[in-house]
Amino acid sequence: MAQAGHLTQSRAAAPLVSAVTWLRIGIIAAALLTWQAAALWGASLSKINPALSTLLSKVTPSLLVVAESLAEVLFHPDLKWPIDLGIGSWRFTQELWIPSFYWHLYVTAAEVVVATIIGGLAGIAVGIALGAKPFLSRAFERYFYYLGPTPKVVFFPILILWFGVGPESKIAMGTLSCFFPIVLSVAAGMRQIDGVLIRVGRSFRLNSWQMVTKIYLPAMRQPILNGVRLGMGVALIGTLLAETRLSNKGIGFMVTDAYNTFDMPRMYAVLVVLFAVAIGANALVARVSRR
C-alpha cells in the first residue's frame, strides 16, 4: 500500500526528494535531537537534581557514547590470551577468552535456526496430519489453537530441568514457541489446497508419502513459509528471553550482562544491532515467500 503510494507520487511530480522522505528524515532528526537534548539536560542537572541527572544519563546517554559503544560492539574482535595457572612444578595453561558480539550473535542465530528447524518439521508434520484428516482436526486442533497464544516462557524452568542450562534448553524454548503457529498455519493451508490437485494425486494412486511430497508440500509453499516466518519471530523472542533468564552466551546474555553492569550505552548498541538483524531477517523471509 505504502509502496504503491510511493510510485504514484513519484510519477506525478517526481521531485528530487519526495515529501515522504523529507518527513522520514525529519522524524529521525527530531527523535535524535530530543534524545541528545535530554542527555545534555541530564548532564546539566548533575548539581541541581543528581537523581534525575543519573536517570537521564542512563536512559538517554549521549548519542556519542552510544555510537562509541556501537563501534565497539561491531568492530571489537575476540580477545584470547593464554594464562599460566601453574603451581610449583605442575604446569597448566588455559586460554582466557572474551568472545566478541559476533560470536554471541552466532550462538543465538544457531539456537533460533535449530529451534525453527525442529519446531518447523514437527509443526509441518502435525499440521499436515490435522489438515488431511478432519477427524484428527476436530479432536485435537482446538488444543493447538488455544495453546498457541499462551505465554511459553513460563515453561522455561521445566525446560532447564529437562535439557540443562546450556543452549539445549534455549533451543527447546524456541522450538516450543514456534511449533504452534506453524501447526496452525500449515493446517489452515492444507484446507485451502485446490481440490483438483488432490483428486489428480488420488487418480494417479499416489500413496500417503507421495501425496505429501508431490501434492501437499508444493501446493502449500506459501502458508508454510508464512508459518515459518511467524514461527521464526516467536522462536527468536523465546530464545532471547530464555537467554536473558539464564545463560552465559548469546545476545540475550549480552543484554542482561550490560544491564547488570549498568552499561546502558552498550545495551542500546546491542539492541540496535539485534533489532536491525531481526527486522532484516524477517523482511528477507517475507521476500522469499512472496516470490
Next chain:
Amino acid sequence: MSARGIKGQAVPVLFGLACLAAFFILIEFLINIGKINRFIVPLPSDVVKSFARVAVEEDLLNRFLLTAYEALMATLLLSVAGISLGVLLHRVRLIRLATETWIAALASAPLVLMYPLFLVMFGRSAWTIIMIAFVSALPPVILKTLEGLSATRPVLINVGRSFKLTPSQLYWKILFPAALPTIFVGVRLGMIFALINIVGVEFLINFGGLGQLVNELSERYDWPGAYAAIGFVILVSVMFFMGTERIERWLRPGT
C-alpha cells in the same frame, strides 16, 4: 438429523479428551514404574493435588488480580494510544506513507528484550511490566486500526456525504463504527501480546503475579507446585483467549 450432527461433532471431541487423559495416565504409569524420573516429571496426580495447596499458600487470588490489573492497564493504554495513532495515520496520508512500513517492521522486532531499560526507568514495579507490555503490543493495534478504517466500504462514506455530515460526524457515525470489528481484532491481538509479555516479564524479573509464582515455586524445587502453577497460567490465558474470541464473534456476526 441435528442429533446426528451433534453426535458427529461429539465423537472426535471425546476422542481428543480421551487421548489427553490416556496421555496423563501413561505418564503417571511410567513414573510409577520408574521409567521417568519423578524428580524431573512429578506425578500428574501430585500436580493436580498441589493446585489447592498452591492456591491457598501462595495467595493465588491476589496474584491473579495483580496480573489482571497489569493486563487491564496495558490494554487501556494500548487501546487509547494504538487507536489514536491509527486514526492519525489514517487521516494524514503523508505520515502514513512515511511510517506504516516502520511500524510493520517494529512489529517483527523483539521489543520485549528492552525490558532492562524499563527496569531502569520504572524500577522493579508493576509499571515496568505494564509499559513493556504496552510497547511491545502497540504495533498490531495501530496497524489493525488503520486497516479497519481504510477498509470502510465507500458506499457507506458516500451515504454520509449525501447526508452532508461534517467530517467529525462522518468519523464518529460512519468510519469508526464500520471499522470497530477490525479495530477490536487489533486490540484483542494486542491484549494477547500484552498478556504473554506481562507473564513473561513477571517471570523474568521475579515480580508480581502469576509469572513470579512459577519462578518462585521452581526456584524452591517445588516441582508439583511449579507444574500446577504453569497449568494455571496456561488455563488463565486460554480462558482469556476464549472470552475475547467470543466478544469478537459477537462484534462481527457475519464471519
